[in-house]
Amino acid sequence: MTICGKAIKFGDNVDTDVILPGQYLVLTDPMELAKHTMEGLDHAFLRKIQDGAIIVAGKNFGCGSSREQAPLALKHAGVKCVLAESFARIFYRNAITIGLPVLECLGVSSKVKEGDELTVDLGAGKVENKSKNLVLQATRLPEFIMEILDDGGLIEHLRRRIRWE
Amino acid sequence: MNIIEKILARASGKEEVSPGEIVEASIDVAMIHDLTGPLAIESFRKIGAKKVWDNQRIVIILDHIVPASSVKSAELHKVVRNFAEEQKIDNFYDIGQGGVCHQLMPEKGHVRPGELIVGADSHTCTYGAFGAFATGIGSTEMAAVFVTGTLWFKVPEVIKINVTGRFQNFVTPKDLILNIIGQIKADGAIYNGLEFAGPTIGNMSIDGRMVLCNMAVEMGAKTGIIEPHQTTLNYVKNRTTKPFKPVKSDPDATYKKVLDVDVTDLEPQVSCPHSVDNVKPISEVDEVGVDQAFIGSCTNGRLEDLRLAAKLLEGRKVRNGVRLLVAPASQEVYLEALKEGLIKTFLEAGAILCNPTCGPCLGGHLGLLAPGETCISSSNRNFAGRMGSPEAYVYLASPATVAASAVTGKITDPRLLKEA
Numbered sequence: 001m002t003i004c005g006k007a008i009k010f011g012d013n014v015d016t017d018v019i020l021p022g023q024y025l026v027l028t029d030p031m032e033l034a035k036h037t038m039e040g041l042d043h044a045f046l047r048k049i050q051d052g053a054i055i056v057a058g059k060n061f062g063c064g065s066s067r068e069q070a071p072l073a074l075k076h077a078g079v080k081c082v083l084a085e086s087f088a089r090i091f092y093r094n095a096i097t098i099g100l101p102v103l104e105c106l107g108v109s110s111k112v113k114e115g116d117e118l119t120v121d122l123g124a125g126k127v128e129n130k131s132k133n134l135v136l137q138a139t140r141l142p143e144f145i146m147e148i149l150d151d152g153g154l155i156e157h158l159r160r161r162i163r164w165e
Numbered sequence: 166m167n168i169i170e171k172i173l174a175r176a177s178g179k180e181e182v183s184p185g186e187i188v189e190a191s192i193d194v195a196m197i198h199d200l201t202g203p204l205a206i207e208s209f210r211k212i213g214a215k216k217v218w219d220n221q222r223i224v225i226i227l228d229h230i231v232p233a234s235s236v237k238s239a240e241l242h243k244v245v246r247n248f249a250e251e252q253k254i255d256n257f258y259d260i261g262q263g264g265v266c267h268q269l270m271p272e273k274g275h276v277r278p279g280e281l282i283v284g285a286d287s288h289t290c291t292y293g294a295f296g297a298f299a300t301g302i303g304s305t306e307m308a309a310v311f312v313t314g315t316l317w318f319k320v321p322e323v324i325k326i327n328v329t330g331r332f333q334n335f336v337t338p339k340d341l342i343l344n345i346i347g348q349i350k351a352d353g354a355i356y357n358g359l360e361f362a363g364p365t366i367g368n369m370s371i372d373g374r375m376v377l378c379n380m381a382v383e384m385g386a387k388t389g390i391i392e393p394h395q396t397t398l399n400y401v402k403n404r405t406t407k408p409f410k411p412v413k414s415d416p417d418a419t420y421k422k423v424l425d426v427d428v429t430d431l432e433p434q435v436s437c438p439h440s441v442d443n444v445k446p447i448s449e450v451d452e453v454g455v456d457q458a459f460i461g462s463c464t465n466g467r468l469e470d471l472r473l474a475a476k477l478l479e480g481r482k483v484r485n486g487v488r489l490l491v492a493p494a495s496q497e498v499y500l501e502a503l504k505e506g507l508i509k510t511f512l513e514a515g516a517i518l519c520n521p522t523c524g525p526c527l528g529g530h531l532g533l534l535a536p537g538e539t540c541i542s543s544s545n546r547n548f549a550g551r552m553g554s555p556e557a558y559v560y561l562a563s564p565a566t567v568a569a570s571a572v573t574g575k576i577t578d579p580r581l582l583k584e585a
Binding site: 064 | 289306317351528
């Protein structure tokens with residue numbers, strides 16, 4: 001799986017309350033959720049996502065609540081992948097579950113600038129910064145996680161498995 | 166092995182597990198609430214499942230936005246109610262039967278030492294206070310649990326926090342955990358387990374233990390845990406009829422690191438906006454006026470918290486211009502507080518009593534903040550926009566500090582509150 005797009009940068013400890021404020025958790029339509037993505041942090045986000053699609057962040061991306069609505073909102077707002085120095089574990093699991101690729105990539109926050117053109121080879125865990133002519137090695141995802149992402153998320157993955165068994 | 170490794174080994178049918186290993190484990194109890202439940206139910210249906218794996222192991226609690234504050238939230242409650250009925254979930258707690266999920270789960274006997282518990286809520290780690298391995302997961306992963314009864318876990322490395330010393334008056338376990346968060350920081354325990362140990366923990370009440378484990382997630386930890394002592398067993402045995410097998414860490418268990426904390430000289434701690442790890446001793450907090458004060462939540466809405474707050478509010482008044490909201494964490498806590506006269510004290514002081522709900526803590530309903538307003542809260546998160554406007558300021562502290570601040574109208578050390 002290869003993903004291309006421009007980088008949108010964020011700092012450390014981006015929490016789920018700024019990714020999707022709690023007052024919108026009553027919304028059930030993912031497209032409605034998407035309209036409020038990053039509302040707590042960056043009002044220009046929905047404009048920026050028009051020309052970028054890969055979030056590049058610092059440490060502990062997605063910390064805070066267990067709300068799956070946070071990665072859902074990002075995915076439906078048009079985010080194709082999130083690269084970060086590290087992730088909060090529930091967000092990390094939720095992102096994979098809903099089919100939003102996430103990669104831990106040491107050094108990514110210093111070696112990628114806003115707007116840089118990136119190509120991510122998910123299987124190999126390689127992040128190419130075309131604007132800087134750099135290649136970064138991310139932590140590769142285990143096989144069973146790649147299978148979930150290849151299937152498009154945990155729901156599809158289980159549907160397949162349950163039919164097989 | 167340490168306590169976490171032992172529980173994960175037992176739940177995955179292995180003799181032994183070690184950090185980094187990925188295991189498929191059987192879930193003992195699974196919990197959803199009104200904000201994460203509907204999405205779990207939707208995913209459950211999308212997977213194509215008709216029946217949950219075990220209707221006795223599922224607990225459903227309406228607590229986040231209760232009673233419904235809008236037609237939207239009423240619709241969510243209805244989805245959850247219908248599912249509970251359809252799947253014959255006996256452990257369904259509707260409005261008026263329960264309270265905040267992390268208080269209710271142990272209160273109703275759904276948490277037992279040695280068990281593996283998942284909840285579609287990040288503060289599920291609270292149950293570590295009872296020697297269970299408990300952690301938060303997302304809605305669709307919960308749907309997978311509802312279908313299969315199992316989930317994958319990476320066995321975490323564990324940081325041991327060894328606590329010694331005696332607390333000063335009006336210094337509480339909340340001050341201890343805020344201090345620890347200030348040291349470890351918001352990302353300092355990512356993917357790790359935290360085990361709280363030492364003589365101070367051994368002497369700590371159940372309510373206090375729950376505060377410590379509750380906030381483990383604010384350091385990124387997978388869970389917080391305390392090995393079961395007599396205090397734990399006394400509490401649990403009174404509330405459950407199911408058998409359980411407590412486990413403890415072996416004397417030669419391995420840890421990633423050990424952190425020693427002495428509470429003897431610990432002063433009240435305050436977590437300043439907009440990050441939980443932005444912690445200062447109260448003496449180093451500049452004068453900060455408050456518009457609202459909140460006592461409640463899964464962190465500090467228990468009887469011990471209400472007693473402490475009432476002690477400070479007895480014979481005093483909430484300062485003009487300050488709103489004090491008090492939300493007992495459960496029906497049981499509310500009733501006990503009523504019997505002890507605490508509710509009367511709150512009302513006479515000029516506080517407003519809310520029903521048991523998570524509402525104010527997550528900015529879901531009740532007492533949302535306007536731009537520019539400041540709130541001091543006994544809850545667990547002070548992220549921008551957490552309790553209302555992204556331009557509001559939230560300070561986290563103990564119920565004692567919150568009560569003292571409500572009286573003076575500015576962030577106040579409860580030890581220094583003048584005689585009433």
